[in-house]
Amino acid sequence: MSTSTLASPAVAEFAAAVRAALADLAPDEIDELTDGLEADLTDRLSDTDAAELGDPRAYAEELRAAAGLPHRSAPRFRLAGELAELRKAPKIVATAFREYGAEHPWFRRVGEFLVTLRPVWWLFRAAVVTALIVTALGRGWWEPINGFAIVIGVAALVVSVQFGRGKWLPFTWMRGLLLAVNVILALGAPFLVAGAATAVNNGWYSTTYAEDSSPDLSISGLLENGNQVTNIFAYDAQGNPLRDVQLYDQDGKPLNLIGDPRSTSVDLGSGLLVPNQHVPGRLGWNVFPLGHVASGDTDSDGAVKHSVTPRPARPPFAAATPLAGSEVATGAPTSAPTPTPTPAPTP
């Protein structure tokens, strides 16, 4: 056991270098770690033949590690390191996909197909962002499209496409953010689509309701409790069916069941509903009952061919209940249509 002398210059220098390497720690921690260091170093020098003390920084690291203290600037580097690891993830995934694709051609083809669909994704992304913005600004996105939504939508589309093309991303953090948004959207896409479908359906229902109650409608025609009236059958006081009855509304306008009176025919599925052919200019939509023709009986214009005579619509009842006091005339019903007022559209 050697007697300790005053710290040699080499020992003092080494100890100072060790303390400097620990300088990021609190002063009392440094003291705690290096108290008695000179004596230990001196002992070591005299104990061994080697005059070298080694690398003070490595010594400090060893001291630090054994004392359970963090590496120098460890927190900062560790965070940066993890971020760097995270940033490698897409590359690792891409490599894995490529390797799998090299072995399985179908996988590669599916991948190529999906890559061509990227613009669809950009469009979807823009649509979702638009919906979110419009909703956040207090307008229901299911509301009819308005100028405001169009402006937002166009802006979102342009940004989304530019991002998709790798443009307009000057900072790397923006790419990270974009990746995060993409992942969230991809995970949320099924729910978003399902929700949108439900909302659109509900929207259509409410639109239908609106049509029921409001007279100003794009889809016009005569509705009864929401159902389209496609024909009208009139019976006289004795209950006999009438043919070629001209009907007008309270304003004197020809009663029109189907909307646009210029229509040539209306497809009922089972056949075509056509206006009365005896009114010039196909305007016989207010002459009831309306006739039927088969689907092939119209020309390219939709008008009934000249060779075809529309068959009269079958009335729901052969005869209606006569009105009280009018039962008398039950004698000759078949040739009943007494008034044939065809050529007199009075109003």
Place this chain on the structure above:
Amino acid sequence: MDTTQLLKGVLDVAVLAAIQDEDGYGYDVVRRLRAAGLDEVGDASVYGTLRRLYSAGALTSYVVPSDDGPHRKYYGINAQGTAMLREQRESWTSFATTMSRLLAVKTTSKTARNTPAPVRTIGEK
């Protein structure tokens, strides 16, 4: 096998054992460990371990001034350190036994696999 790696895991118990009978200062402990056969133990590792054990409350510490040189910092074991040593000694013993058994089993199975051939050969001849 890299014994410095093995040493890292058992340095606490080694240091506690080195000062269980007699207080010691940093280099003193290093010397005792080396004398016991742990040649590869690093000075700084021992000092760091001493500081950590002290911070954990397992050791007491006092400074002894020296007239002709830098002062020395002595460490001694306290009740908590003794308890820690006992506990770690037990886990080491159990671990060492397990490892010895594992390694011994490997060796015997190897010999067992190798031996039949010569035995048969001898038996046939």
